[in-house]
Structures are given as C-alpha cells and as structure tokens.
Amino acid sequence: QVQLVESGGGLVQAGGSLRLSCAASGRTFNNYLMGWFRQAPGKEREFVAAIRWTGGSTLYTDSVKGRCTISRDNRKNTVYLQMNRLKPEDTAVYYCAAKSSSGFYIRTKEYDYWGQGTQVTVSS
Numbered sequence: 001q002v003q004l005v006e007s008g009g010g011l012v013q014a015g016g017s018l019r020l021s022c023a024a025s026g027r028t029f030n031n032y033l034m035g036w037f038r039q040a041p042g043k044e045r046e047f048v049a050a051i052r053w054t055g056g057s058t059l060y061t062d063s064v065k066g067r068c069t070i071s072r073d074n075r076k077n078t079v080y081l082q083m084n085r086l087k088p089e090d091t092a093v094y095y096c097a098a099k100s101s102s103g104f105y106i107r108t109k110e111y112d113y114w115g116q117g118t119q120v121t122v123s124s
Contacts, residue, residue: 002026002113004096009118012086016122020081022096022115029053033101034079035111036070038092038120045095047106049081059104064090086122093117 008020022034035050049060049070058070069082079096097111105111 002098004098004113004115006094006096006115006118009094009120011121011123014086014088014122014124016086017082017084018086018120020083020094020096020118020120022079022081024077024079024096024098029077029098031100031102033099033103033105034070034072035097035099035105036079036081037095037097037108038090039095039117040089040092043092045108047108048094050104050106051079052104057104059106061106083120086120088122088124091120091122093119 003025005023012018032053033050036048037045038048039045047061051058051070051072067085072079095117096115098113099111
C-alpha cells in the first residue's frame with residue numbers, strides 16, 4: 001500500500017521560503033514519477049513540479065520556475081519542494097503525488113497515488 005505523507009506547510013510572509021516534504025512508503029519508487037500539485041480555494045488542482053525518482057530529471061510549471069526546486073533523497077524515500085520568494089498567489093493546499101511511469105505527466109488524473117495535502121499560506 002503506497003503512502004504519501006506531506007509536511008512542511010505553514011504561514012509565511014511574501015518573499016519568504018518554505019520547504020515541503022513528501023515521505024513515500026509502501027514500495028520501491030525507482031520507476032516512479034513524483035509530483036507536487038496545489039489547489040487554491042475555488043480553483044482546480046494544478047501541476048507545480050515533478051521529478052523522476054531514477055535519474056532526477058525535473059519539470060516545473062512556468063509560474064514557479066526559478067523560485068522552486070524539487071528534489072529527492074533516495075535513502076529517506078522523501079521528495080522535497082523548496083519554495084523561495086513566495087507570493088500570496090502561491091497560497092494553496094500542496095499535494096504530493098506518484099505515478100509509475102517513464103515519462104512526465106502534469107494532469108491530476110494521470111497520477112495513481114496522492115497524499116493528504118499540506119496548507120501553505122503566504123501573507124502580503
């Protein structure tokens with residue numbers, strides 16, 4: 001049973017930083033794509049970033065390029081999302097997701113497993 005548990009969210013002022021963590025368990029993730037999505041109130045869940053567990057290739061949505069970095073720690077089975085220069089429009093619940101795949105995917109319906117989410121609130 002795959003489990004994804006997010007942590008690291010919180011309240012931060014605009015311009016600040018947060019590092020989100022996603023602890024993955026239940027199987028070996030060598031051939032998995034790990035993604036971060038976010039959902040703001042009243043909006044659809046949207047893709048933020050993804051990383052291939054093997055090789056570490058990454059993909060970002062344009063709105064976070066240069067401000068966010070996705071990474072993984074193979075020994076800890078954990079994926080991270082470092083977010084810098086945060087803006088009020090980054091306020092959302094952030095979700096970790098996993099998909100068994102050799103490619104990159106950005107649509108929510110394409111991912112197989114989801115965490116429960118962690119709230120990020122950026123004050124102006």
